[in-house]
Amino acid sequence: MVAAVCAAAAASATPSQAATRHYWISAESTRWDIVPNGRDVIMGMPIDAPERVTTAVVYRRYTPGWKKRMPNTARSADNDGIPGPLIEARVGDTVFVHFRNRDQAYRKPHSMHFHAFTYAPSSDGTYIPYVSGRGGNVPFGGSFTYKLIAGPQSAGAWPYHDHSSTMEESIHRGLYGPMVIMGRKEKPPDRRFVVVFQHMGPYATINGKAFLGNTPTFHAKVGDVVEWDVIALGENFHTFHVHGHRWLNHAGVPEDNRDIGPGGSFRVRWREDAPGRWYYHCHVESHQMNGMIGMYEVSR
């Protein structure tokens, strides 16, 4: 089965261009402050409830062979925890994700399940009782390597997440991350912004943070091609709204607000032409007022 999948991918890709990529990603527990500045600046209210700080379980990227944790910089694709590190590939690539479970706090099983890639059932990362094998439910202290193929239908922005027996509680605690798969010859954007909608405790979060100044502030310049990679997980439907901008929907009609549900993802691009300081947010108003809002700053 694995061999057949590989042969199909090889046939559709010129060997000189297809790459093999390795990621080393650990599930680990960490203290996580959802509202580090302690404020809802829109309402002028302090946010000091004890639920503000929680013990999260997050994905973090390491250098090959687990030598050391990669730094938390834009270059290393944001390794602070929520969402997990960006996994990047191009159509035709083979990606190996070396996973280990170091969830010291809860010591529960975890896994990695990847949307959009093609893979053998053993790399599905999903717990199916009596069927799924080791990769579906990796115990605390254990490890597993997933083998993924980026096929012709894999291009786009997608989530990965825990799909073990602890999936629901683990996703709530932060065990999810983004993937970007580009076409074989696709040009990357000048700016890439990852937005993950999810709830954490009583808060509506973007990338695990709530309220302005905690959620990401994204920056671009007029003339930049900007790409927004939007993902939703959890129990709720959301809408992605950006002030001062529009993009074309699948029918070619302009829109500035798009629905997204749990497990959903999409990407939109535009060439930036609107300098200013803008909101982006979920337009479910209770979510917005509960923290699901951020700033987008465009300079000339």
Ligand SMILES: [Cu+2]
């Ligand atoms: Cu929402």
